[in-house]
Amino acid sequence: MQAVSSEIELVQGNEFRRGWRILLASMLGIGCGLAALPFYTAGVFAPHLAREFGWSMGQIMAGLTITTVVVVIAAPVTGVLCEKYGTRKIALASLACFGLSYLSLATLGNSLIQFYLTWAVAATLGAGTLPITFTRTVNRWFDKHRGLALGLAMTGTGLFGVLCKPLLAWVIADYGWRGGYFALGLLPLCLALPIAFTLFREPAFTPASGKAEPVDETAIPGMTRGEAVRHWRFWLIAAILVPISFALAGAVPNLEPILLDRGIDQATILTMTPLVGLASISGRLIGGWLLDRFWAPGVAFVLLGMPAISCIILTGTNLDPNMARAAILLIGFALGIEYDVVAYLTSRYFGMRSYAAIYGIFYVCFSTGAGFGPLVFGMIRDFAQDFGPALQISAVILPLCSAGFLFLGRYPAKTVT
Template sequence: MEMAHKPEQDSTEDISQLRLILHEWRLSWRPGIAGLVAGSIGYSLYAAVSSLFVEPLQAQFGWSRGDIAFVHSFGIVTAFAAPVVGRLTDRKGVKPVLLLGLLATALGYVLLSQMRGSLLYYYAAYFCFSMAGMATTGITVTRILSGAFHRTRGTALAIGRSGLALTGALMPLLLFPVIVQAGTAGGYLLLGGTILLLAVPLVWFWVPSRAADLKAGRISAVAMADQWRVLLNQPRIRVLIAASVLNYVPVVSLLSQMKPLAVSKGLEAATAVGAVSVMGLAAACGALLSGVLVDRFWAPAIAFTLNILPAAGCLFLLGGDVSPLVFYAAVLLIGLGQGAEIDIVAFMIARYFGLRSYATIYGLSTLGIALGVAFGASMIGQAYDLFGDYNFAIMAASASFALAAVLYLAMGRYPETVPD
């Protein structure tokens, strides 16, 4: 008799779960959209479109690709702002930190639009831009989503990440003709204006203040984030940081030179721009796929798979000229890895360590990523100047993805309990 009633009981439980999920989304869709938009058009977007500025800056001011790519090395300094941003977010709340970061990032784009050919000015403006932009990255944005959603946290993070990927796919199509018609200044002003017109109002009106979070019971008035030293003494945190660095650095490095890389492999300029968009679409698919899967399966196994695929994709790009079909297939696989990184790491932080020190841990991860990007994204331009092609950088990227895949598996089983 009990067996006869089991399908009916399962059906009732499924309906109950669905109602809880729908209730969660009815309560949280506003901060969710605000976080999605802010993360999609904030500082992180520039990594997806920066390669469109390389050749125009080279033609406009006579700088080499190594000169232009050198700004990524500033991350060695600006990266240390990430743990501070995380600490402030855990202590003061997301809203004030993110709003200030969005306004300062828009101002950074304005400064970049005023370049007149001085490399020193370019370096100074980009330094300020990257420092301010740290407050608009996943440190703040994923904290909004992780706090607003619980039952479908992975899906919510994936939707947020896919927003950045989709913007990375569509923005080049809008940005490229603007740069052609109005130069790099027009491109920078377009990016800054988008932040002011879309992200700032949504965050202002739809992201709850810390006082509102305390009143609603979403955060504890007494719980404080652990100190950096205490967190870094935990082996799992160190493993997760290392995996995220090895996952993300090759993506940003390749993406920062994607258009000229495509041209160097024999693609036409318009086809090369299309490759940047394909990578963005692939990242959106990777984000959605990983987010849905981590809500149902062991997250490290999903992360392993979505790093092995881009490791293989890089190998397709080795050698001389490649066909557009092969290049696009490789970019598709690399994009899947790009889409998986942010939401999987954010999910793992919440699942393994809870929300009490969430932004602080994410900030430490961002510090590692930024230091890695400072090295990788600057060296890829230098490698091209030295060897005359991108093959050495492509091999290094493939090895980095493969090592990241192995490290994700080392996270082990989920803990029974995590701190609030």
Template sequence: MRATEALVIHGGREIRQGSVIVMLSKREEFKRGWTVVLASAVGAGTGVSALTFYTLGAFMEPLSQDMGWSRAQISAAPLFMTAASLIMGPVAGWLADKHGARPVAIFSQIMFVLAVAGLALTTEQIWTFYAGFFLLAFVGAGTIPITWTRAITGWFSSARGLALGFALMGTGVMGMIAPSLATTMIDEFGWRMAYVGLAAVPLIIGLPLAIVFFRDPPKAVTNPAQGAAGDEWGMTLGETVRTRLFWQMAAGFFIAAMGVGAILVHSVPLLQEHGLDRGTAAQVAGLFGLSVTVGRIFTGYLLDRMFGPTVAMVMFIAPALACVVMLVAGNNVLICALAIMIFGLAAGAEFDIAAYFVSRYFGRKNYGAIYGLLYTIFVVGSAVTPPMAGKVFDLYQTYDPALMAGIAIFLVAAVLCGTLGPYPKETYQP
């Protein structure tokens, strides 16, 4: 085959023969890349973002009884996960850019399994529990959405939004099943062996699927007259952080994360304030995980068909309305459930939109590093408001002031993300 007739495949998106480019349809993209989506969904669901975070509540009572720790002390463990993510999130993204997402994800999954099992060795010294959570987030940084979404954005273009939605829905599914799974294992085997059992989930399911199905997109084979082989368009991290666009985007996601983080942590006591007993409140709060899953797929579908900032504005205005609904809900279980589901939709939308925006506005060449920084900013935002919401309740014995603040928070996020402007035209750099 002559050079001018070389077949070009760019990230599963387009085929170039000579000077002719044939864009793959959504159906063709999924036919080529559905196994990558499957491995990504399971990998994200059995990774550090979901497995340990969603199960912490199930461990609170047994840890408190066995170790004598307060629930406030146990609840501080995610702060150490956040600290580790601050360090390793951007590093994991940089490594994925340099060496590919596949080796980073697989190595990190192996280390994450060992770290989760290691929580069984926790002593009565609370610092050992905190150190365990710091370690699992540190070595498990390659299991957060950075690596999985980097591969997805390479394999998909016309169906990128929906593919991201399916890939990230794993965290929502884990949010629905992990608490019950952890509770069952604790009741049967005790909390120490329950952590060993949780470690078996990524070992038996997530890791094998990643080894077999998770692949980086093939590099382009280009016409020599058109430039270097395998070039991808994209800004460097340094160029990105010098733009107003990035910091407007980062501010929007930081502020949105503030609202979602507070609602997620305080959903059960918030519902109890509205007259629901603890059991009913927990069941209604469980709808959060379901709606996160739906929100990811629905948002991905919209991103493929609508202008991204418009989707972001709609998805962030929705939780502002949910705050209003909670303020007037009284003791109506159905209305409270509706509000919780709307909050979940917004939580499900955020990672989808962030991943999509990075790939569209800044390109894929340094996607991991840029998304890693944005993800870190998001994590910090979600961590700062839960203690603030708790303080509001301690002062006023109601969450109403926090809900009022939430209305403003989500509306500001909607404006910031909804006014980002048009995407730059993706080009191959000569």
């Protein structure tokens, strides 16, 4: 009775007053998880590993490719496990295993097989730290302010992207690259895991209903995974995500060589690249606020289509640094909202009944495009001796595919929670 009474008080309060604990745990869990740590730090470790073991940059970066391939399998499986066992158990177990996997990187020997196997294990066991897990619970705690809540939860990746390189530079300077891997492994174990254990939990109520009685998990409105994959909206979203993520993610890892090709000096470039992380944080917050107030497909069309302007700007020769900064901000802003849009659309069009399983499949679509984008951009650069053709292709892809969201129509009332 005391527990039910406590939930009644929570429901009657403001969504953020009752849900800030969930947002804090989700922000740290996502920021210290698989979505952020490998991709923001691989470039920092690469020169040290090359010097220590004689590996090429391609061999080292192949670890990220392995991570992407493993996630294609692990993400949908994680979604199913979340539906079966609950997100709290999956998140806690995955944070612990992911942290231990990173600690093991500090023991690397001169073996590429060991290096690749460690990344495969980290991606498999760390898939529960992806937004699939945390956004399922955030969606269930928030309704009226769901978009902003998702944006706040996912700022963890952007914040980590801004802060991780200075932190690693200090640790590696004093303790070497092994100390750097050890420090990163401590983040999920000593920061995210204790906070998630203390604060992260499923709600015992449905936020949209205003009722505080315990929720029957089997009665949560929405489609099952099987119903969703038979629906045309599912395949439309999936088809849109692959090319959009390809166009956005292909440019970001190649920003430095793109800007060098356009005549911008290295010192100026170093002041520009952090703008991606800062813009992604703004994209999550402003985009989330817009999702709560306007039709989400319309918001997605505008914000994910606008970086086409960036691609056109970056194709210019003798690029003005201020124009380059504007282009980078637009790309970073769009990268910030893409995860949020997918999470929001999944909850609104398919409901929360099998949210994690459905979002897990969408995450695979995103990862596929993002995983191969940088590689294809690099191949085009090698063939054409210029990034221009890749940027021109992206300038067409972004508005054209973003317009596909406009065909989704109204939110189905029966699946809204």
